[in-house]
Amino acid sequence: MDDSDHNRxxxxxxxxxxFTVGWHPHQPAPPDAxxxxxxxxxxxxxxxxxxxxxxxxxxxxxxxxxxxxxxxxRSLRLMLDLATAHRRPVVIHDRDAHxxxxxxxxxxxxRPPAGxxxxxxxxxxxxxxxxxxxAAARLGMLCSFAGTVTFPRSEPIQAAARAVAADRLVVETDxxxxxxxxxxxxxxxxxxxAATAAAVARLRETGQDELRATxxxxxxxxxxxxxxxxxxxG
Numbered sequence: 001m002d003d004s005d006h007n008r009x010x011x012x013x014x015x016x017x018x019f020t021v022g023w024h025p026h027q028p029a030p031p032d033a034x035x036x037x038x039x040x041x042x043x044x045x046x047x048x049x050x051x052x053x054x055x056x057x058x059x060x061x062x063x064x065x066x067x068x069x070x071x072x073x074r075s076l077r078l079m080l081d082l083a084t085a086h087r088r089p090v091v092i093h094d095r096d097a098h099x100x101x102x103x104x105x106x107x108x109x110x111r112p113p114a115g116x117x118x119x120x121x122x123x124x125x126x127x128x129x130x131x132x133x134x135a136a137a138r139l140g141m142l143c144s145f146a147g148t149v150t151f152p153r154s155e156p157i158q159a160a161a162r163a164v165a166a167d168r169l170v171v172e173t174d175x176x177x178x179x180x181x182x183x184x185x186x187x188x189x190x191x192x193x194a195a196t197a198a199a200v201a202r203l204r205e206t207g208q209d210e211l212r213a214t215x216x217x218x219x220x221x222x223x224x225x226x227x228x229x230x231x232x233x234g
Contacts, residue, residue: 162203
């Protein structure tokens, strides 16, 4: 709750910033009724563009997180219901949980999902291969590539970056983590997204300007930001 409300304050202070609202899978318990009401109120804010990041994380480790899968699933389902109620896309956290996340999203698809122009959400910090790209396309999800796509041993992610359709591709920082090559080992900064975009452009054998324009247009469409037309502006 504190993080989501802090994001609201940042978005209100800076006209170029928008924010998301969500309940992370590392939370030790699902939101209670009062917390759900507070999240619901935040999502009604005009600068709230998505529910996230939410999802499942099966990378259990002391000091990282130890929240049982069934708890994470209950939290995710509540967040997907919020996304449906507010017609907002979802930002999905998926670590070592591809099959489980896809199953939850498929169940969600049984109800009218949120989203704009056919996009219902995005796999944040995409960590799968071409099989997850195919599942994402079937679900109406975008794939967001972070600094991991530049790492030497990330062949499945690099193959995914080559395979994803142009209208389903975005890039991100995941700051302050996962700084891309050649900045690896340092705290990640927003400006480093240029290195990630350049790497994805090379993988796809396209120009950097074209890749940047495509990614930006896709993000604007998904989150209904100004420049995307429709609810976000012209």
